[in-house]
Amino acid sequence: MTRVGWLRLGIIGGAIGLLEILCRAGAIKKVTMVPPSDMVLALGQLLAKGELLDDIGRTLSSVAIAGAIAVAGGILLGIGLHALPRFRRAVEPMLASWYAVPFFIFYPLLVGIFGLSDAPIIVVAVLFAIVAMIVNTLNGLDRVTPVLRKVARVHRLNAPDTVRRILLPAIAPHLLTGFKLATAYSFIGVIASEFILSTSGLGFAIAHAYNNFETRKMYALMLLIIVLVTAINTALFMWEQRLLRRRFNR
Amino acid sequence: MSAHAALAGVSRVYPGGDGRAPLHALGPIDLALRPGEFFAVVGPSGCGKSTLLEVLAGLAPASEGTVTFEGSPVAGAVPEGVGVVFQEDASFPWANVYDNVAFGLQGSGLDRSEIDARVRSALAFMGLRDFASAYPAQLSGGMRQRVCIARTLVLKPRLILLDEPFGALDAQTRLLMGDEVLRLWRETGATVLLITHALDEAAMLADRVGVMSARPGRFIDVVETGWPRERDSRLAERPDFGALVARLWSSLRVESIKALGHT
Numbered sequence: 001m002t003r004v005g006w007l008r009l010g011i012i013g014g015a016i017g018l019l020e021i022l023c024r025a026g027a028i029k030k031v032t033m034v035p036p037s038d039m040v041l042a043l044g045q046l047l048a049k050g051e052l053l054d055d056i057g058r059t060l061s062s063v064a065i066a067g068a069i070a071v072a073g074g075i076l077l078g079i080g081l082h083a084l085p086r087f088r089r090a091v092e093p094m095l096a097s098w099y100a101v102p103f104f105i106f107y108p109l110l111v112g113i114f115g116l117s118d119a120p121i122i123v124v125a126v127l128f129a130i131v132a133m134i135v136n137t138l139n140g141l142d143r144v145t146p147v148l149r150k151v152a153r154v155h156r157l158n159a160p161d162t163v164r165r166i167l168l169p170a171i172a173p174h175l176l177t178g179f180k181l182a183t184a185y186s187f188i189g190v191i192a193s194e195f196i197l198s199t200s201g202l203g204f205a206i207a208h209a210y211n212n213f214e215t216r217k218m219y220a221l222m223l224l225i226i227v228l229v230t231a232i233n234t235a236l237f238m239w240e241q242r243l244l245r246r247r248f249n250r
Numbered sequence: 251m252s253a254h255a256a257l258a259g260v261s262r263v264y265p266g267g268d269g270r271a272p273l274h275a276l277g278p279i280d281l282a283l284r285p286g287e288f289f290a291v292v293g294p295s296g297c298g299k300s301t302l303l304e305v306l307a308g309l310a311p312a313s314e315g316t317v318t319f320e321g322s323p324v325a326g327a328v329p330e331g332v333g334v335v336f337q338e339d340a341s342f343p344w345a346n347v348y349d350n351v352a353f354g355l356q357g358s359g360l361d362r363s364e365i366d367a368r369v370r371s372a373l374a375f376m377g378l379r380d381f382a383s384a385y386p387a388q389l390s391g392g393m394r395q396r397v398c399i400a401r402t403l404v405l406k407p408r409l410i411l412l413d414e415p416f417g418a419l420d421a422q423t424r425l426l427m428g429d430e431v432l433r434l435w436r437e438t439g440a441t442v443l444l445i446t447h448a449l450d451e452a453a454m455l456a457d458r459v460g461v462m463s464a465r466p467g468r469f470i471d472v473v474e475t476g477w478p479r480e481r482d483s484r485l486a487e488r489p490d491f492g493a494l495v496a497r498l499w500s501s502l503r504v505e506s507i508k509a510l511g512h513t
C-alpha cells in the first residue's frame with residue numbers, strides 16, 4: 001500500500017478508536033451511541049439470529065431493480081437524446097437542474113398511485129438515479145471521435161450494431177462512472193424511501209429501531225449499510241481500474 | 251479496360267450553417283483508377299485529399315458529379331469490397347490487437363477457425379504476431395496504424411484507400427513501411443489509393459501520382475512512374491527517382507505556397 005493509503009487507513013482507524021474511547025469513557029451516552037466494537041458485535045448477533053435477512057433481501061432487491069432500470073433506461077435515453085440534438089437542447093436544462101428537486105416530496109403521491117408496495121420506492125430510486133446515467137452516456141457520446149463512426153460505416157454496420165460494437169465500448173469509462181453514481185443513488189433512493197414510509201427493508205428497520213429506543217440495533221443496521229455500500233463501491237472501483245489500466249496503459 | 255473506381259466531375263462543398271459560410275473543399279475532379287493499380291495522391295495541406303477519399307469511399311456525398319465502384323454508383327454507403335485506413339488513429343482502445351483485427355469478421359457468419367486463420371495471417375503480414383494480446387495503448391503510433399491496416403486486410407478488400415497512414419512516422423521508418431504497403435499491394439492484387447504528403451513516398455510506391463492543387467483540390471498533374479511491379483525502397487537510390495521527385499515538387503511548389511496563403 002502507498003504511504004497515502006496507510007495515512008488514510010490511519011485517519012479512519014483513529015476516528016473509530018476515538019469514538020470507542022469516548023463511548024467507553026461515558027463522554028457519549030449509551031442511548032446516543034454504542035461503541036463501534038459493540039456495533040460489530042450487535043450486527044453479528046442480528047445476522048446470526050437471521051431476523052434481518054428478509055429486510056436485507058427486500059432492500060437489496062429493490063436497489064437491484066431500481067439500479068437495473070436506471071442503468072438500462074439511462075443508456076437508452078442517453079443514446080436517444082444524442083440522436084435527436086434538437087430535442088436534447090430542449091430538455092438539457094431540465095437534466096442539469098434535476099438534482100435540485102427533492103424527489104421524496106413526490107413519495108406520498110406515488111404511494112397514492114401504487115399503494116404501499118415496493119413500486120413507489122423503486123420509482124423514487126429510479127427517478128433519482130436515471131439522470132446520472134443519462135448525463136454520463138451523453139458525455140461519453142459527445143467525446144466519441146468522428147473516425148470511429150466512419151470505421152462503423154466502412155464495416156457496413158447497421159445502427160444497433162454500431163451502438164453495440166463501437167459506441168458502447170468506446171464510452172465504457174463514462175458508462176462505468178454513470179453506473180457507480182446510479183448504484184449509489186439507487187441505494188439512497190430506496191433506503192430513504194423505506195425510512196419515510198414502508199413496512200419492511202433496512203431503512204424501515206432503522207426507523208423502527210430508532211422509534212423503539214433500540215440504539216444498539218440501530219447502529220448495527222447503519223454499520224451493515226455502510227459495509228454493504230462500501231463493498232459494492234470497492235468492487236465497481238476495482239473493475240473500473242482494470243478497464244482504465246488496459247485502455248490507457250496506466 | 252473500364253475503371254475499377256471512378257470520380258466524374260466530382261466536387262464537394264461542406265455546407266455552412268451556424269454562421270459559417272459553405273466551404274468548397276474539392277473539385278471538380280475526374281479520376282479513373284485502373285484495376286490493380288497503385289495510385290498515390292499528393293497535395294498541399296488542406297487541399298481536400300481526405301475529402302476526396304471520403305467521397306470515393308461513399309462516406310461523404312459528392313455535391314456534384316458521380317462516383318462509381320466496379321460499375322455501380324456509390325451513394326450514401328460504403329460498398330462491399332472497399333477498405334479504408336484513416337489518417338487519424340482508429341484502433342479500438344477497448345480491445346486487444348487480435349480482437350481489433352478480427353472486428354470485421356466477427357458476426358460475419360465465417361466459422362471460428364477461418365476467422366482465426368485470417369487474423370493470424372494478417373497479424374503475421376503486418377509484423378504484429380507477438381502483439382496479439384497487447385492493447386493499443388501499449389503500442390506505438392505506427393504499430394496502431396498497422397493494426398488498422400490488418401483490420402482492413404482480413405476483409406480482403408478489392409479497393410484499399412489509405413489516408414496518410416504513416417504521417418506520424420519519421421522519414422526512414424516511413425520508407426520501410428512503404429515496402430510493406432508494396433508487398434500488401436502485390437500479394438492482395440487490390441487496387442490501392444494512397445494519400446500522402448511525402449513526395450518521395452508517392453514516387454516510390456505508385457504506378458501513377460496525382461498532384462493536387464490548393465483548395466478546392468483538383469489534379470494539376472498526373473505522372474506515370476513506369477516502375478516495375480516488383481519494386482521496393484531501394485528505388486530511392488536510382489537517379490531517375492530523383493528526377494521524378496523533382497518533377498512532382500515543381501508541380502506542387504506553387505500550390506503549396508498558395509495553400510500557405512502567400513499569394
Ligand SMILES: Nc1ncnc2c1ncn2[C@@H]1O[C@H](COP(=O)(O)OP(=O)(O)OP(=O)(O)O)[C@@H](O)[C@H]1O
Pocket residue numbers: 264273275293294295296297298299300301302337447465
Ligand atoms: N467536416 C467538415 N466540415 C467543414 N469543413 C471541412 C470538414 N472537413 C474538412 N473541411 C475543410 O475542407 C478542406 C479540406 O479538408 P481535407 O481534410 O480534405 O484536407 P486534406 O488535404 O486531407 O488536409 P491534410 O493534408 O491536412 O490532411 C479544409 O479546408 C478543411 O478545413
Ligand SMILES: [Mg+2]
Pocket residue numbers: 299300301337413
Ligand atoms: Mg487529410
